[in-house]
Amino acid sequence: MAAVPPTTGKKWSSDSRQYLAIEYDDTFLVYFRPSGETHFLNFLSYGMVDAVSSMPLSEEEILARMRTDFSLTAEELPEALVATTLSELDQAGLISALGAGA
Amino acid sequence: MQKSALKQIVGIAPLPEKVMDRIDLVRYADANHILGQMASVDTAGVSDRLNDIFRNALLRAGHDHTMLQFEMNRLEHALSGTGIEPVVLKGGAYVAQGKRAAGGRRVSDLDILVTEGELDEVEARLKQAGWSPDEATDNEYDQAYYREHMHELPPLRHAKRGTIIDVHHRLLPKTARSNVDVALMQQSATRVAGTLVKTFDDVDMFIHSAVHAFADGAIDTPARSLVELYMLYSELSFNDTSRLQIRAKAVGASKPVSTALWAIDEFFSADGAPALLNKTLTEKPHFILRWAITSKTFERRLAPLAKALLYIRSHYLRMPLRLLVPHLARKAIAWRPSVQKPVELPFP
Amino acid sequence: MSALSCVASYQRRDLRAALRNGSFTLHLGPFSHLISGASEPLLDYLTDTYRDYPVELSPSDVTDVLLRLEAPNVLRRFVRRQITPNPGFKIPAVPLPLSMAPLAFEMGLNLSVALKCCRFINVHAGVVADETGAIVMSAASGAGKSTLTAALLQHGYRLFSDEFALIGLDQPLLHPYPRAISLKQETIPVVRDMVGDNWISKTVTGTPKGDIAYYRARASDVAQDKIPTKAKLVLFPNFEKGARPVARQLNPAEAIMRLVPASTNYSLLGEPAFHAVTGMLKNIRAYEITYGSTMDSLRLVEQITDQKLV
Numbered sequence: 001m002a003a004v005p006p007t008t009g010k011k012w013s014s015d016s017r018q019y020l021a022i023e024y025d026d027t028f029l030v031y032f033r034p035s036g037e038t039h040f041l042n043f044l045s046y047g048m049v050d051a052v053s054s055m056p057l058s059e060e061e062i063l064a065r066m067r068t069d070f071s072l073t074a075e076e077l078p079e080a081l082v083a084t085t086l087s088e089l090d091q092a093g094l095i096s097a098l099g100a101g102a
Numbered sequence: 103m104q105k106s107a108l109k110q111i112v113g114i115a116p117l118p119e120k121v122m123d124r125i126d127l128v129r130y131a132d133a134n135h136i137l138g139q140m141a142s143v144d145t146a147g148v149s150d151r152l153n154d155i156f157r158n159a160l161l162r163a164g165h166d167h168t169m170l171q172f173e174m175n176r177l178e179h180a181l182s183g184t185g186i187e188p189v190v191l192k193g194g195a196y197v198a199q200g201k202r203a204a205g206g207r208r209v210s211d212l213d214i215l216v217t218e219g220e221l222d223e224v225e226a227r228l229k230q231a232g233w234s235p236d237e238a239t240d241n242e243y244d245q246a247y248y249r250e251h252m253h254e255l256p257p258l259r260h261a262k263r264g265t266i267i268d269v270h271h272r273l274l275p276k277t278a279r280s281n282v283d284v285a286l287m288q289q290s291a292t293r294v295a296g297t298l299v300k301t302f303d304d305v306d307m308f309i310h311s312a313v314h315a316f317a318d319g320a321i322d323t324p325a326r327s328l329v330e331l332y333m334l335y336s337e338l339s340f341n342d343t344s345r346l347q348i349r350a351k352a353v354g355a356s357k358p359v360s361t362a363l364w365a366i367d368e369f370f371s372a373d374g375a376p377a378l379l380n381k382t383l384t385e386k387p388h389f390i391l392r393w394a395i396t397s398k399t400f401e402r403r404l405a406p407l408a409k410a411l412l413y414i415r416s417h418y419l420r421m422p423l424r425l426l427v428p429h430l431a432r433k434a435i436a437w438r439p440s441v442q443k444p445v446e447l448p449f450p
Numbered sequence: 451m452s453a454l455s456c457v458a459s460y461q462r463r464d465l466r467a468a469l470r471n472g473s474f475t476l477h478l479g480p481f482s483h484l485i486s487g488a489s490e491p492l493l494d495y496l497t498d499t500y501r502d503y504p505v506e507l508s509p510s511d512v513t514d515v516l517l518r519l520e521a522p523n524v525l526r527r528f529v530r531r532q533i534t535p536n537p538g539f540k541i542p543a544v545p546l547p548l549s550m551a552p553l554a555f556e557m558g559l560n561l562s563v564a565l566k567c568c569r570f571i572n573v574h575a576g577v578v579a580d581e582t583g584a585i586v587m588s589a590a591s592g593a594g595k596s597t598l599t600a601a602l603l604q605h606g607y608r609l610f611s612d613e614f615a616l617i618g619l620d621q622p623l624l625h626p627y628p629r630a631i632s633l634k635q636e637t638i639p640v641v642r643d644m645v646g647d648n649w650i651s652k653t654v655t656g657t658p659k660g661d662i663a664y665y666r667a668r669a670s671d672v673a674q675d676k677i678p679t680k681a682k683l684v685l686f687p688n689f690e691k692g693a694r695p696v697a698r699q700l701n702p703a704e705a706i707m708r709l710v711p712a713s714t715n716y717s718l719l720g721e722p723a724f725h726a727v728t729g730m731l732k733n734i735r736a737y738e739i740t741y742g743s744t745m746d747s748l749r750l751v752e753q754i755t756d757q758k759l760v
Contacts, residue, residue, distance in 0.1 A: 020721070022728050024703040031724040035172040035263075036165065036717065038724055040707045091232070091262070093175065122473070125484065125512050132538060151482065151511045154569055158514075161568045165718040 011056035011098045012086060014049050019094065021046065035093050044070065044077075045085050049094050056098050059086060103130050103400040108325065108369045111136055112332055113143035128155060130401070134325040138163040138206025139333070159206060166209040167197050173212045173265050174198065178298045180231035184223060187300055188214040189291045191270065191310065195301035196334075198294045203333040211257070211266040214299075215284070218271040225255055225269065233258035233267060251275055273313055282313055283353045305342050308334045309355050312362035317355065324399040331362050332370045361387045365395060454504035457496055466493055468507040475506040475513060479627035479675045480616065481567060483559060484509055487519030489533065492551035495664075499552070499630045499651045502669040515562040519554050521545075537562040550654050553662055556632060560613055563627070564714040570616035570625060571723050573713045577610035577624055578602045583682030583734075584624045585751070586615045588712050594689030596631055598747050600641045600665055605748070609671040619722045622729035623678040628671045630664040638663045640744065683755060684709070684736040687747065695746040697754060698738045702728075705736035 020031040028046040030039045041049070044066060051057060051065050063082045066072065089095045103126070109115035111131050118124045131137040141156030142163075148156070174190065181188070190198055193209035216224050236259040239245065248256040253272040259265070273282045287310070291300040302310055311334055315327035338346070350359035364386055386392070454477060457465065468474040472486030518536040522545040526532035531548040535541070535558025543561075546554050564572055575588040576599040585602065589595040599612050610616075612631040615624055630651070633641050638661060642650050651664040684705050700708075706727055710716050716723045737754055741747040 020724065022703075024701050027701060027703045029703045029706060029724075029728060031721060033721065034168075034175060036168040036720040038706075038710060038716075040703060093172065093179075096179070121509055121511060125509065125516070128512050129516055129538060149511050151513070155512060155514060158566065158568050161719060165720060168720060 009058065011058055012052045012062065012090075012095045013056040013098055014053045014095045016050075016053040019049070021050075030094070032092065032094055037092070039092060039094065044081075045089060048082070048085060049089060052095055059083065062086070103127075105369065105396075105400060107131075107400065108328060108332075111140040111144070111325075112329055112370065113140075114370065117144065117148070124152075128152070130325075132159075135208055135323065136326050136329050138208055139329050140206070142205030163206045163208055166207075167204070169265065170194055170197050170209050170212060173263075173267065174297065174299055176231065176260075176263075177212065177214065177228075177267070180227045180233075181224065181298070184227065186216060186220050186224060187293070187298055188216050188224070189288060189300045189302065190294070191215055191302075192314065195307060198297070198299065199301055201307075201334065202337050203330050205333075207330075211268055213268045213270060215270045215273070215288070217285075217288070221255065221269065221271050225258075228258055228267065228269070232262055233260050235259075236266060273310060274317060282309075282317075282355050286353050304334075304338055305346055305349050306353070308338060308342075308346065308362075309350055309353060309359055312350075312358040313355050316358040316361040321395060321398060324395060328365055328369055328399060332366050335362075335366050357387075361391070361395075364392070368392075368396075369399070454506060456502050457505055458501040460505070460507065462493060462497060464507060465496065469493070471508075472518070473508040475509040476500070477504045477506070478629065478672070479611075480570065480625055481515060481563065481627070482509070482511070482513040483515040483517060483562070484513040485517050485519070485555070487533070489519070489531075489548055489551050491549050492519065492555060495552040495555065495651060499664050499666045502667070502672050504672075514567055515559065517555075517558045517562055519551060519558065535561065537566065539565065544658060546657070550657055552651065552664065553654055553657055556630070556664070559629065563614060568715045568718055570618060571713055571719060571726055572715050573615040573617065573709050574613060575615040575709075575712060576612045577615045577626075578607035579610055579624070579626075579679045580607050584610060584679050585683045585685060585755075586624070586681055586709075586730075587685045587687050588615070588709055589687045591634070592689070593687050594637075594741075594744075594747065595687055596633055596665075597637050597640055597689075597744055598687055598751075600631060600633075600644060601744050601748055602751065603668075604644060608674060609667050617726050617730055618678065619719065619726055622726045622732075623680055624730075625678045626671070626675045628667040628675055630666055633663045633665055635660045641665055644744075681730050681734055683734060684731065685751070685754075686736070686738040688738060688740045689742070689747075690740055691742055693740050693742040695741045695750050696739070697750050698740075700736040700738055702731045702736060706731060 018033045020033075022029045026043045028041045028043070030041050030046065030049070031037075032039060047066055047069060048062055051062060051069070057065065059082065063077070063079060066082065067074070067077055070077075086095065090097065106115050107127060107130055110117055110127060118127055128137065131140045137155075138159040141159040145153070145156065170193065174194065177188065191213040193204070193207055194212050194214070195201075196204035196207065197209065235245065236257045239248065239256040245256055248254065253275045254268050254270040257266050257268050260267070272284045287302055287306045290303050290306060292303055293300050301307065308331070311327070311331055315321060315324075315331060321327065335343075347356070347359065350356050465474065466488045469486060469488035469492070472484065474485045476483045476485060516538050519533055520536055521527040522532055522534045526545065532545040533548050533551050533554045534543050534545045535554045537558055541561055543557070573586070573588060575586050576595045577584050577586050578599055579585070585607070587595050587598060596612055599609070603609055609628045609631070610624060610626040611628060613629070614627050616627055617624060633650070638650070638653060645665065649666050651666065653661050653663040655661050686700070686705075686708060709727060716727070735754070739747065739750045741750060
């Protein structure tokens with residue numbers, strides 16, 4: 001897979017009109033309209049998609065948000081995990097970097 | 103198959119009365135991948151069962167169109183920041199521009215056109231974004247063959263989504279006997295609203311479809327190509343049709359465009375309608391070509407012969423003899439059936 | 451449609467002529483199937499296993515499925531005769547000896563429905579139902595799905611299908627498609643002991659999948675082929691020799707993510723399929739069950755449904 005480009009300053013966003021989500025005990029089935037695919041997301045991945053739907057956020061802001069929202073420590077939720085998840089969500093199209101290919 | 107079949111499929115002649123004839127028509131449309139096109143026009147007053155079958159076809163096409171739109175979105179994503187604005191060709195263009203020719207059409211691959219100078223960067227960016235050479239052509243001979251002689255990169259398949267993108271830098275192979283002035287066509291390409299991709303304008307879209315059907319390839323899907331040409335033609339304005347042949351001449355596509363106009367006239371015009379061919383500008387295609395197109399389209403008894411004839415013709419048009427002979431020889435020796443992605447079937 | 455007669459009510463020579471003309475039309479569940487290709491092994495099979503199925507000898511309308519059973523080439527029409535199903539699109543089918551015509555017929559119909567019919571979500575699963583709803587059983591082959599299906603039929607359930615769960619797109623109901631149940635290898639004697647010899651077709655031996663026989667659907671199940679029902683339980687059966695019976699409840703999301711790859715057209719159908727499958731799983735439970743005998747599997751289903759089966 002491609003190397004994750006540096007994300008400093010980049011803002012992520014999602015469009016809640018483009019997906020349907022159903023929650024089942026901390027997991028989410030998410031249907032993404034543009035790709036027609038159904039994704040199986042854990043609470044963290046979905047939390048990230050959901051967080052950037054109301055307001056674009058940078059990677060640092062998302063990290064802080066997730067740690068607060070889910071009461072996770074820096075050890076439980078390291079930066080690298082957020083970066084990888086963001087990159088996967090980006091590849092699936094669920095989130096996109098503002099200004100890029102919008 | 104009756105010659106009226108294509109008219110019935112595009113909804114300008116009534117469907118056959120007899121059930122068995124109707125079944126044959128549906129079978130013909132399905133086998134030639136134009137059932138969806140038929141479903142998108144022939145909906146009034148058909149039986150529930152036929153409606154069910156049409157609905158199947160439209161659901162399939164709907165899926166293809168979603169997939170294609172998403173692939174275009176991913177393409178933009180991959181090329182973001184490069185300033186490259188690819189021209190989407192064929193099915194992708196019809197879907198992106200909401201053309202009538204898109205209605206019910208099945209699309210499997212995304213075809214795009216970039217300039218030769220942009221080719222390397224496009225390839226690199228696509229590979230970075232998860233596309234890689236399709237296994238069917240991922241061998242030295244095919245890779246070299248595509249790069250040296252063809253008008254496109256070897257097909258790239260996306261590792262996760264399995265979709266294919268064909269990157270062209272011209273509309274016919276480098277080695278083709280006649281070539282089309284692609285730069286001229288690129289100049290008048292228009293942006294698809296809200297995106298970074300472009301398509302040809304309506305006239306050039308028709309010209310490219312004619313080139314694709316008659317100057318390239320072995321007329322592999324004649325019925326489908328003819329329906330496509332008819333639908334594109336039916337959406338041209340008076341202004342468009344009057345400049346069509348002049349434009350065709352300017353871009354070097356007079357022959358295929360004449361053949362296309364002859365075919366539309368031959369297969370779709372109502373009896374007694376004025377001919378489309380402007381006799382002063384164009385010539386009718388050679389009678390053997392006319393015969394071959396007709397018998398291949400309608401699956402007549404001599405279709406295998408017509409097929410063979412068109413196959414040799416297509417290679418002749420594509421490459422000089424010096425290349426053709428070794429190529430055919432190689433094909434004959436190392437003939438591999440096109441790699442079929444086996445569907446995982448759980449059934450016995 | 452009410453005027454349709456069943457296979458058994460026709461003369462063999464009329465059935466043969468209709469198959470030869472390509473006008474033999476089988477109606478079942480939501481689909482109609484036009485079949486062509488007369489052969490004695492196929493006629494033997496149809497007049498036995500399909501005796502109770504409604505057919506027309508000439509179609510009254512276009513059909514969902516067009517299946518030709520034909521020789522792979524001219525030679526094989528005459529010498530060491532072979533047969534191959536042609537559903538109208540390219541399939542990786544191996545030509546079979548003519549004696550395996552029943553297999554070619556069943557395989558051709560399965561491929562046609564799986565790949566052509568997309569008005570329903572097709573999930574590869576066995577489905578049986580009683581008045582309280584349907585049990586959907588999705589499993590890899592060899593997991594004992596057919597045996598469990600056959601067993602449940604002996605305990606008050608009617609057959610929907612042993613191959614296809616057909617889920618409606620507008621309403622998440624299951625639609626019956628009660629074709630014969632395909633039995634492989636060692637399941638043949640197991641099911642024969644369970645249901646009696648006259649319900650099982652002649653065994654087709656030496657097929658690419660080993661020995662195959664078909665368990666005929668009951669006339670009552672065929673007669674109820676237009677009555678859909680809602681799902682009440684989703685099971686992922688798993689036969690393991692000598693295993694202790696275990697049932698593990700699944701998160702519905704996990705159940706759906708296991709049903710999706712077993713579907714031939716879920717991804718094709720997009721949003722309506724998402725609604726239908728999540729709708730089907732609403733308020734019902736899903737289990738993975740592991741067992742080492744038919745009796746154990748029935749006991750597990752009994753515990754899960756709180757029904758007396760054994």
